Amino acid sequence: MIPGDFQIKKPTGKQMAKFGALGVVSLGMFVGVAIGLTWMISAWLGRPVVFGYSEGPTQPIAFPHTTHVQELGLNCLFCHRNVTEGAAATIPSAGLCIACHKVMGDGLEEVEKLRDYVADNRPIDWVRVHRVPDHVRFVHEAHIRRFSGVKTVVEEWTNLKNPDVANEIRFGEALRINPNAAVGQTLEISEAQVCSVCHGNVGGMTKVEQVRPLKMGDCVDCHRDNAAPTDCTTCHF
Ligand code: HEC
Ligand code: HEC
Ligand code: HEC
Ligand code: HEC
Ligand code: HEC
Numbered sequence: 326m327i328p329g330d331f332q333i334k335k336p337t338g339k340q341m342a343k344f345g346a347l348g349v350v351s352l353g354m355f356v357g358v359a360i361g362l363t364w365m366i367s368a369w370l371g372r373p374v375v376f377g378y379s380e381g382p383t384q385p386i387a388f389p390h391t392t393h394v395q396e397l398g399l400n401c402l403f404c405h406r407n408v409t410e411g412a413a414a415t416i417p418s419a420g421l422c423i424a425c426h427k428v429m430g431d432g433l434e435e436v437e438k439l440r441d442y443v444a445d446n447r448p449i450d451w452v453r454v455h456r457v458p459d460h461v462r463f464v465h466e467a468h469i470r471r472f473s474g475v476k477t478v479v480e481e482w483t484n485l486k487n488p489d490v491a492n493e494i495r496f497g498e499a500l501r502i503n504p505n506a507a508v509g510q511t512l513e514i515s516e517a518q519v520c521s522v523c524h525g526n527v528g529g530m531t532k533v534e535q536v537r538p539l540k541m542g543d544c545v546d547c548h549r550d551n552a553a554p555t556d557c558t559t560c561h562f
Contacts, residue, residue, distance in 0.1 A: 405417070422439055471490065523537050
């Protein structure tokens with residue numbers, strides 16, 4: 326060996342073990358942080374990173390909104406009765422369905438299933454399509470009240486400082502209610518029409534599916550655009 330030649334000391338077994346453990350711990354931390362960030366960004370943007378939107382879940386009874394809304398002309402509020410009164414829209418009990426289906430739909434397989442549930446006095450466990458986490462507060466009533474009524478469509482609020490939310494609606498929201506909406510037009514918006522702002526055209530769905538993120542970023546953006554409160558306690562308990 327040439328004098329002065331530098332050689333790294335061979336690490337002892339103990340040191341190797343230490344390095345190994347450190348490596349595993351920092352890799353674990355890195356992965357943890359990466360997963361955490363992905364989760365936060367996806368919660369904010371409302372882009373489900375892993376699963377994406379898919380078609381809605383299969384329900385215990387294949388209930389078609391199309392038949393009841395488009396063909397029979399039933400109003401959303403006829404079944405979702407609490408939507409203009411409280412937080413939850415609510416799904417009707419089988420009792421409401423059977424009022425018609427005692428006599429209507431003889432021989433249809435899915436209607437027979439419905440009759441079996443009622444005969445056995447079993448509740449129908451509908452699978453939820455939309456759901457906010459437990460730490461989030463959502464209230465249907467406030468949204469329905471706010472977006473229904475006679476409104477003039479505006480590109481941006483006429484008075485940005487003090488928007489006339491009672492008589493005006495922004496073009497973006499108006500388009501979701503009526504795809505033919507135009508700026509300057511006056512729309513008479515029924516309570517049932519407001520549903521499409523967040524749920525899309527449910528009346529045209531044979532199987533309900535989610536069409537809007539309804540994640541924090543989506544909620545907050547709409548609140549900001551519509552002069553609604555954006556402080557954390559509005560939506561978090
Ligand atoms: C005849 C009763 C009836 C009418 C009328 C009706 N619905 Fe429903 N709705 C149901 C039932 C039953 C379910 C649960 C089964 C399902 O998801 O398909 C449901 C589910 C839903 C869901 C999904 C709930 C969840 O789990 O997230 C939405 C959103 C919805 N309805 C909106 C509407 C809108 C908007 C209208 C009017 C265009 C409407 N409904 C009209 C009975 C009705
Ligand atoms: C106002 C009356 C009325 C109410 C209330 C009603 N339905 Fe119906 N439903 C009908 C009629 C009419 C049809 C069409 C029957 C036919 O095609 O012979 C139908 C069809 C159906 C079908 C069969 C669709 C198909 O084409 O296979 C199902 C399933 C069904 N309804 C479930 C329900 C459920 C569940 C509820 C309660 C949430 C409900 N209905 C409430 C009138 C009603
Ligand atoms: C501002 C957006 C928005 C509007 C407008 C809206 N919804 Fe919802 N809806 C939601 C969100 C968010 C959820 C999930 C709420 C939860 O998990 O508590 C939901 C859930 C539901 C559910 C299932 C849970 C429940 O509350 O019973 C039904 C049914 C429903 N909506 C029907 C309607 C109907 C009918 C209308 C129109 C009259 C409507 N919604 C308008 C955002 C909206
Ligand atoms: C389409 C626009 C829009 C979307 C999307 C929206 N909001 Fe709102 N929200 C509003 C407006 C406007 C108000 C104010 C209503 C009023 O004038 O009282 C409001 C009010 C509220 C309130 C206050 C209700 C009360 O007690 O008075 C809560 C809570 C709320 N929103 C939660 C949510 C949550 C959670 C989401 C997402 C899941 C959401 N909102 C999505 C527009 C929206
Ligand atoms: C307009 C309603 C609204 C407001 C205002 C709001 N949030 Fe949220 N927040 C939500 C919704 C909805 C979710 C659930 C997103 C999801 O489905 O994963 C959420 C989720 C979260 C989460 C958990 C992340 C997750 O993935 O679940 C945190 C943390 C959070 N919010 C913090 C805040 C803070 C801090 C503020 C105030 C600066 C705030 N939020 C204001 C609606 C709101």
